[in-house]
């Protein structure tokens with residue numbers, strides 16, 4: 001383990017480049033770690049409170065961070081087991097998620113092509129069980145390794161251990177803030193891929209691309225096309241993807257809305273409840289495309305809040321709560337933020 005005294009720590013470090021919302025907060029102390037040993041050494045530098053940062057794509061800084069920020073930059077992608085039709089790949093927590101997807105797609109390994117272009121890092125992906133176009137991280141997850149921040153001890157979590165749910169896991173609930181995820185192992189297909197083109201606009205987009213028998217790379221290209229057309233590129237317009245979760249409600253709640261809005265979109269859940277797109281609820285309340293100061297609700301997808309430049313975290317948070325209150329007033333549903341507000 002490196003000597004903790006040799007860990008390069010930046011003081012009063014601007015966080016703008018490290019959060020996709022582009023919020024100009026500062027961290028009292030900041031360091032990058034490239035291995036579990038460097039992480040352990042950084043943990044020995046006691047500057048509380050401690051924040052582990054990945055790609056910064058699901059975080060809203062509403063104030064300066066008074067303690068230490070450790071950015072997980074742990075690299076690596078290695079095939080660790082081979083089976084007839086599948087293989088296991090262990091990926092460092094600091095790897096950019098989309099770089100991993102491009103690597104897999106390039107090799108012809110299947111399972112994560114629908115998760116193309118999701119911002120963020122591999123280490124952050126299990127925390128909220130990232131998902132898109134009918135696939136969730138849990139579908140390809142084998143296990144992860146994590147370091148306990150208080151002790152530096154290594155832990156291993158299997159799929160049941162993680163208790164994955166819709167945009168949820170044990171790392172968002174009871175174990176929040178206890179670990180840094182240093183690697184994740186995925187199971188990908190080498191052949192007999194299970195392509196998922198049923199969801200949303202994928203089939204329509206493939207057709208528009210003139211593709212009738214899609215390969216993994218075609219699905220990835222279609223997803224990239226759909227996402228780029230609906231979701232703002234954080235490099236151009238600061239944002240954190242979906243700001244809210246899609247609410248899961250009792251069928252009676254849906255039926256009540258249907259008496260006024262018979263066309264309300266919804267998906268049936270296995271437990272009898274229904275999921276209603278938060279984007280639709282927000283749009284019905286008149287927020288879509290609305291700008292408030294330096295922040296606003298994105299014109300092409302109401303679920304996304306954006307930074308037009310110079311927005312503060314508090315400004316975005318105020319907008320988020322104004323939206324939550326108005327949706328609750330109109331529909332009786334209280335939206336839950338998906339983004340972590342600090």
Ligand code: EPU
Pocket residue numbers: 131132133134200230231240241242243244245246265277278279280281283288300301302303338
């Ligand atoms: N809708 C509207 N107005 C809007 C946006 C959506 O009416 O402004 C309605 C439409 O009926 C549309 C439906 O909502 O058909 C669903 O919209 P979309 O396919 O864009 O998906 P979503 O439910 O809004 C979820 C995820 C996205 C993911 C897409 C595609 C959540 C919170 N969000 O959005 O994830 O890319 O499905 O699978 O579950 C993210 O988490 O950051 C994210 C972008």
